[in-house]
Amino acid sequence: MSGFVGDLRYGLRGLVRNRGFAAAAVLSLALGIGANTTIFTLLNAVFLRPVAAADPATLAAVVTLDAHTPGQFGLSYLNYRDLRDRNGVFSSLLLYSPVTASLTGRGDPQLVMVHLVTGSYFGTLGIRMAVGRGFLEEEDAPPEGLPVAVLSYPLWMRLYGGDAHVAGRSIELNGRPYRIVGVAPAGFAGLNQMAGAEVFLPLSGFAHIVPAPGLVNRRRALIFSALGRLKPGITRQQAEQQLQPLA
Numbered sequence: 001m002s003g004f005v006g007d008l009r010y011g012l013r014g015l016v017r018n019r020g021f022a023a024a025a026v027l028s029l030a031l032g033i034g035a036n037t038t039i040f041t042l043l044n045a046v047f048l049r050p051v052a053a054a055d056p057a058t059l060a061a062v063v064t065l066d067a068h069t070p071g072q073f074g075l076s077y078l079n080y081r082d083l084r085d086r087n088g089v090f091s092s093l094l095l096y097s098p099v100t101a102s103l104t105g106r107g108d109p110q111l112v113m114v115h116l117v118t119g120s121y122f123g124t125l126g127i128r129m130a131v132g133r134g135f136l137e138e139e140d141a142p143p144e145g146l147p148v149a150v151l152s153y154p155l156w157m158r159l160y161g162g163d164a165h166v167a168g169r170s171i172e173l174n175g176r177p178y179r180i181v182g183v184a185p186a187g188f189a190g191l192n193q194m195a196g197a198e199v200f201l202p203l204s205g206f207a208h209i210v211p212a213p214g215l216v217n218r219r220r221a222l223i224f225s226a227l228g229r230l231k232p233g234i235t236r237q238q239a240e241q242q243l244q245p246l247a
Contacts, residue, residue: 052188054126060236062226073222080226086246089239090228092124097224098195101209105172106159114173115190115197116206124229132167132182135202145204149178153186155198173199176208191227
């Protein structure tokens, strides 16, 4: 032990005499530790953490492929609607998009992450709400549906102190009130885990949250993510084969 203490003292005296080297060494260690922590956080969120949904093995992402442009793209709302109404491989299909909005009416405005979702969102995922319920299909009916909201568990605790009677109260986003109908369970922040939701709104509220409301009616606006629940006995390969003609 005395040898270790002596070596430690010798090393510290050397660092004090060479402060420039010491600062560079400490900075290098800090950057290395920070980079590794960031990479692990990303990998954990994207690859390691399972989707917080019922029976995730029967869920399948739906993407757009363009023969002239490499890569995978999202869906437009119009394409989603056609696939939803005409496919024979999904028992239900959902669409979502993360955006930011200003939480107003509670002192200084606060920027919050909002997930705009179709009325089928929570039902397709099989999410059991902590309080209240998810969205109803009629609450997402065009053109504007109903101004309702589901809170994330952390936001519910932060703004309302875990009040079990929060359903029926309102939250104001971008100056517009939304009636709270439910609270998502702890640990569920939506399907985009890198931009976890603090508030969920029906996709019909797109025009009040997004600066370019016309995008929702453009066939080539491939800006939404889609996920479907496969029917019993349908494989991903079968689903892809049956969706190609619709595409």
